[in-house]
Amino acid sequence: MEEASKRALVIGGGIAGIQASLDLADMGIHVDLIEKKPCIGGKMAQLDKTFPTNDCSICILAPKLSECYRNLNITLYSYSEVQKVEGIVGNFSVEILKHARYVKEDLCINCGLCVEKCPMRVEDEFDRQLRKRRAIYMYYLQGVPAIMTIDKKNCLWFTKEACRICEKNCEKEAIDFNQKDELIKINNIGSIIVATGYNLIEDIDNDILKNYGYQKYRNVVTALEFERMLSASGPQEGHIKRISDGEEPKKIAYLQCIGSRTDRGAKYCSSICCMYTTKEAMIAHEHDNELESYIFYIDMRAGGKGFQSFLRRGEAEYDIKYIKSKIAEISIDKNESPIIVYEDLDTSEIKKLKVDIVVLATCIIPPEGIVKLAEVIGFELDDYNFIKTPPFSPVKTSRDGIFTCGCVHEPMDIPRSVAEGSSAAARAAEIIRGG
Amino acid sequence: MSEQEKKEDVRIGIFVCHCGSNIGGLIDCKALAEYAKTLPNVAHAEDNLFTCSETGLASIKKAVEEHDLNRVVVASCTPRTHEPLFRECISEVGLNRYLFNFVNIRDQCTWVHMKYPKEAYEKAKDLIRMGAYRAVILEPLDTIIVNVNPGALVIGGGVAGMHAALNLSRQGFKTYLIEKEDKLGGRLNSLYKLFPHDIDASEFVENIKNNVQNAQNLEVYTSSKLKNIKGFIGNYEVEVEQDGKKINLSVGAIIVAVGASLLKPNNLFGYDGKNRITQHELEPKIKNNEINANNIVMIQCVGSRNDERQYCSSVCCMTALKNALIIKEKKSDINITILFRDLYTPGIDYEEYYKKARKKGVLFIRYGLDKEPTVEGNQIKVYNEYIGEEIIIPYDLLVLSTPLIANDDNKELAQILKVPLEVNNFFLEAHVKLRPNDFATDGIYIGGSAKWPVDITESITQGYAAASRASTILSHETIEIEGATAYLPEWNKNLCKGCEVCINICPYNAIKKNEEDEIEIIEALCKGCGVCGAACTKKAIIIKHFTNEQILAEIYAFGGK
Ligand SMILES: Cc1cc2nc3c(=O)[nH]c(=O)nc-3n(C[C@H](O)[C@H](O)[C@H](O)COP(=O)(O)OP(=O)(O)OC[C@H]3O[C@@H](n4cnc5c(N)ncnc54)[C@H](O)[C@@H]3O)c2cc1C
Ligand SMILES: Cc1cc2nc3c(=O)[nH]c(=O)nc-3n(C[C@H](O)[C@H](O)[C@H](O)COP(=O)(O)OP(=O)(O)OC[C@H]3O[C@@H](n4cnc5c(N)ncnc54)[C@H](O)[C@@H]3O)c2cc1C
Ligand code: SF4
Ligand code: SF4
Numbered sequence: 001m002e003e004a005s006k007r008a009l010v011i012g013g014g015i016a017g018i019q020a021s022l023d024l025a026d027m028g029i030h031v032d033l034i035e036k037k038p039c040i041g042g043k044m045a046q047l048d049k050t051f052p053t054n055d056c057s058i059c060i061l062a063p064k065l066s067e068c069y070r071n072l073n074i075t076l077y078s079y080s081e082v083q084k085v086e087g088i089v090g091n092f093s094v095e096i097l098k099h100a101r102y103v104k105e106d107l108c109i110n111c112g113l114c115v116e117k118c119p120m121r122v123e124d125e126f127d128r129q130l131r132k133r134r135a136i137y138m139y140y141l142q143g144v145p146a147i148m149t150i151d152k153k154n155c156l157w158f159t160k161e162a163c164r165i166c167e168k169n170c171e172k173e174a175i176d177f178n179q180k181d182e183l184i185k186i187n188n189i190g191s192i193i194v195a196t197g198y199n200l201i202e203d204i205d206n207d208i209l210k211n212y213g214y215q216k217y218r219n220v221v222t223a224l225e226f227e228r229m230l231s232a233s234g235p236q237e238g239h240i241k242r243i244s245d246g247e248e249p250k251k252i253a254y255l256q257c258i259g260s261r262t263d264r265g266a267k268y269c270s271s272i273c274c275m276y277t278t279k280e281a282m283i284a285h286e287h288d289n290e291l292e293s294y295i296f297y298i299d300m301r302a303g304g305k306g307f308q309s310f311l312r313r314g315e316a317e318y319d320i321k322y323i324k325s326k327i328a329e330i331s332i333d334k335n336e337s338p339i340i341v342y343e344d345l346d347t348s349e350i351k352k353l354k355v356d357i358v359v360l361a362t363c364i365i366p367p368e369g370i371v372k373l374a375e376v377i378g379f380e381l382d383d384y385n386f387i388k389t390p391p392f393s394p395v396k397t398s399r400d401g402i403f404t405c406g407c408v409h410e411p412m413d414i415p416r417s418v419a420e421g422s423s424a425a426a427r428a429a430e431i432i433r434g435g
Numbered sequence: 436m437s438e439q440e441k442k443e444d445v446r447i448g449i450f451v452c453h454c455g456s457n458i459g460g461l462i463d464c465k466a467l468a469e470y471a472k473t474l475p476n477v478a479h480a481e482d483n484l485f486t487c488s489e490t491g492l493a494s495i496k497k498a499v500e501e502h503d504l505n506r507v508v509v510a511s512c513t514p515r516t517h518e519p520l521f522r523e524c525i526s527e528v529g530l531n532r533y534l535f536n537f538v539n540i541r542d543q544c545t546w547v548h549m550k551y552p553k554e555a556y557e558k559a560k561d562l563i564r565m566g567a568y569r570a571v572i573l574e575p576l577d578t579i580i581v582n583v584n585p586g587a588l589v590i591g592g593g594v595a596g597m598h599a600a601l602n603l604s605r606q607g608f609k610t611y612l613i614e615k616e617d618k619l620g621g622r623l624n625s626l627y628k629l630f631p632h633d634i635d636a637s638e639f640v641e642n643i644k645n646n647v648q649n650a651q652n653l654e655v656y657t658s659s660k661l662k663n664i665k666g667f668i669g670n671y672e673v674e675v676e677q678d679g680k681k682i683n684l685s686v687g688a689i690i691v692a693v694g695a696s697l698l699k700p701n702n703l704f705g706y707d708g709k710n711r712i713t714q715h716e717l718e719p720k721i722k723n724n725e726i727n728a729n730n731i732v733m734i735q736c737v738g739s740r741n742d743e744r745q746y747c748s749s750v751c752c753m754t755a756l757k758n759a760l761i762i763k764e765k766k767s768d769i770n771i772t773i774l775f776r777d778l779y780t781p782g783i784d785y786e787e788y789y790k791k792a793r794k795k796g797v798l799f800i801r802y803g804l805d806k807e808p809t810v811e812g813n814q815i816k817v818y819n820e821y822i823g824e825e826i827i828i829p830y831d832l833l834v835l836s837t838p839l840i841a842n843d844d845n846k847e848l849a850q851i852l853k854v855p856l857e858v859n860n861f862f863l864e865a866h867v868k869l870r871p872n873d874f875a876t877d878g879i880y881i882g883g884s885a886k887w888p889v890d891i892t893e894s895i896t897q898g899y900a901a902a903s904r905a906s907t908i909l910s911h912e913t914i915e916i917e918g919a920t921a922y923l924p925e926w927n928k929n930l931c932k933g934c935e936v937c938i939n940i941c942p943y944n945a946i947k948k949n950e951e952d953e954i955e956i957i958e959a960l961c962k963g964c965g966v967c968g969a970a971c972t973k974k975a976i977i978i979k980h981f982t983n984e985q986i987l988a989e990i991y992a993f994g995g996k
Contacts, residue, residue, distance in 0.1 A: 001480075010753075021906065023903045023906075023907055026907035026910075027903075027906050027907050027910040028910045028911065045553045050868060052867060053867050053868070055868070056454070056455070056457055056512075057510055058455070058485075059454065059457070059487075059516065060516055060866075060868065060869055061485060062485065062487045062488060062521070063516060063517060063521075065489075066487070066488075066489060066520055067520075069489060070523070070527075090625040093632045109493065110489070110490050110493075125441075126920055140489040141484065141485065141488065142485050142487075142489075142490075143488075143489075143860070144488075144489050145487065145489065146489035146490045146493070168543075211783060229799045230458075230765075231455070232455035232456030232460060233455050233484075237456065238455070261786060263690070267786065267787065267790065268783040268786070269780065269781045269782055269783075269786040270785070271781040271782050282683065286549075293491065299777040299778050299779070300777045301777065301779055301780075301781045302747055302777075303748075303749030303779050303781070304749075304887070304889075305746075305857075305867060305886070306746075306867065307745045307746075307747065307749050308740055308745045309745050312745060324801075332742055333873040343473040344821045345801075345820070345821065346803075347820070347823065348821055348822070348823065382783070384783065386783065389848070391631075391632040391634060392629075392632075392634070392891055392892055392895060393895075394892050394893070394895055394896040394899075395896065395899070410782050410783055411692065411781075411782060412782070413784075414868045414869075415868050415871045416871075416893065417897070418868065418869060418870075418871050418900075419871045419872055419893075419896050419897050420896055420900070421900075422872060422899070422903040422904055423896045423898035423899035423900040423903060425903045426606075426899040426900065426902045426903035426906065427602070428604045429600055429606050429901060429903070429906060430605045430606055433605070433606050433607050435609075
């Protein structure tokens, strides 16, 4: 071989980036996969089950995570970010900042002795602040790579020069408080795929959500929080309980288009919430089959494969009531049970409904850091800061050799994110193979 | 079975997975692991929260080394998604991948018997015991290595198929694109402008056709149909018929991109093809400036989202908006009313389009499935839910938004390729979420509206995706395939009486008679389904990894307790 063969760089280890990486690796092309968080998996790892077949999310994701870790054609850089991109299509060089975990990757066996002893309690981001974790932690139970990370912002050693209990308890001597951030340079990259996913409106702005009582009333939660509440490995260990009093709910309402399809928030449709509210209602019903569910919607958008039948099943077998409506107001009674005042658009009457929990289907927004990444790599964003793709070129960006897939360019569900992951891999392979 | 109770050299490890709370939430996995330890030949047993996590896999490897295990049993979710992972895991510590046994205690216990935890637990014990007995007599097998022909066949020359073919040829693979009509382009050939950017359809499609024409490594056969396919992943022999002439091609992978057809709304809303037409018939009329109506009414979901055809065709709402907007642009005082059920305009551009249509004065009235509009002469009656009464709308042009439906000949094609269809006769992928463009049969892939009604953007995405999946095979000179196949061992040959039952019954045509008039099983074609083994009257055929002894061991274990 005269010349080192070209590699591909994939940024973002959600399901879209994972699929792109696995396809390229299986084509025999070397992939460097960059993930900002301590572990890959993205949002799919946080979901309980997934529509339209309701298989357990982490169960079907886990084999893919492992494959990324063990595939010899993939080098995984977790807890890392892209700092600089130079060069042109077919030959980029990239600089990566790998954050120090303060844990030696080759020694840690994820036994958890350190976590047990860590005295610092910190709000758990993965569990959407519904639970506490420690300052040394596994990002999530089934995370890949299965290595602990010390959260420098909260660790007593870094804040008060005290403690170091984890170090004493680690039998493998894996803790290393002297670890430094590392700059890594990768050359010979033929093509780059940006798959940095999405955030939710509550991550940056609670103004719109406040109108629906979010953070004012404890029994108003967001859909992703509710996914964690449903999840067996989540804060309530799979038993749905009201946050206010730990009571099991008998009535749950789901409000759609929160922050989407509105002039006050995002004008666009988030595409997936129509489906996941029915899913969440079905799973909740499986926990307690006397539970009543109400879905408040504007249009039910269910065009994907099997989606209409899914909604029919929701209505027929899970006792879900769909109400085409406009929400006017939310208040609470003395038990902190939310009361929804709404206009029923089928009858144009103003009605009231008291429920035990309100779940908000909040708007999908572009991922944090996308503006900076767009500058570093040099691709254009659209009016909302999603990555701009030309007409009928679904995974192409404005810059040659840079492709994209998944929610970072438009909200979409898992099947489409996976198809786009493969699609971006095909385009990158074209370039790397000189086509 | 007493002589088999204890085998000196067999050391089994059993791993019971909680699968979060999927299993552990219902039954006591710790107790199951303790029970497993009491079974003969079991050298180690433990329970894990998630055996498939990196932590779980590490503990399997550790146990294999520490306890010198030579059989591994995992009692967990389902082999469908997880068997490859565990096989890989034990092969990394030097065990043959077939010395692994899967026991399904999630799907078969805690899921189906969710309401009966005690019984589910007892059944899990039975299954684990049976699994342990079978594990004792598992045998190491070799995987089969086959050569790969680096060529691809794409069936269907619409946008999905053309993009798949372009990509594969640019990756350097010899690619054949076959199209049954006399030209490429598919549905796009009969459209005018394309949402959401109102690009001209003919310009767009000509452009792609040019790219196809100029591509290296890419051969196009129009007016051609697939006649027959023989072979297996990496090695397909394809027979194509073009204008009565036979053409033989050899390829390593196949992509299905045959698109979809249109529903003819006979008997619906007085459809007559004149002033009651479909959106598809409207497009050329707009193009040729043949619209001389003042009141246009469009009805959505005509023949879709009902009991007969439950699905949403996902392109017709946007098509209606597109055509309404184009007409409004040409002549803004034409009244256009769209009767809809839910407007399907997801995402960024589509919702924007919907807003635009509202702004331009297109009127939207929602109707429910229980109160469909009725056509009476040149009037439409529709119950307006919002004001709670029936309203009457006059029309001089009625446009019906009908769904994309599966092609009539999908069944025939599915039979030739031995791939499945779903209830509406669209092609059925391997896994809705994680393998959206694969068939369950390796080597054959699917993309575009042949799988499900989708727009152009998604058809192109899927065309590329199918190409990517095919490339994961075509990029290798050889690939490994499943070793658990049917087998006619030398020592059984004299049992065979040549009755040919197996030849006739094999759904994969994997069995034939060779020159010596002997039964021969082509291992690469065999999927190990086992029907020949069950049908063979002389018990001459053995199904590797599912031998009679292995199955009987399970049955004895079940009865034996
Ligand atoms: C409440 C809820 C329920 C849902 N339920 C379903 C369902 O049931 N079925 C379904 O099909 N879909 C569902 N979805 C949608 C699903 O979550 C998405 O389709 C899917 O996760 C998109 O994957 P992705 O890879 O594009 O993005 P993500 O999952 O967001 O992954 C992006 C990854 O990139 C990383 N990243 C971000 N920025 C950077 C950076 N600068 N550098 C490096 N890495 C970076 C992130 O940390 C993350 O790991 C649901 C969504 C929500 C909100
Ligand atoms: C009225 C109408 C308007 C639309 N407008 C738009 C729009 O504006 N924007 C948009 O994004 N989408 C639009 N669509 C959707 C768009 O047409 C589809 O997304 C797209 O055509 C799907 O492409 P495809 O390649 O999957 O299938 P097709 O375009 O159907 O192509 C399939 C090809 O396969 C060939 N074929 C079939 N069977 C065989 C066989 N056995 N052997 C060989 N060849 C075979 C067919 O002849 C055809 O050429 C519209 C659809 C309709 C009905
Ligand atoms: S998918 Fe449904 S709930 Fe979500 S924004 Fe679109 S219309 Fe609203
Ligand atoms: S796209 Fe619109 S018209 Fe077509 S089936 Fe779906 S909801 Fe009905």
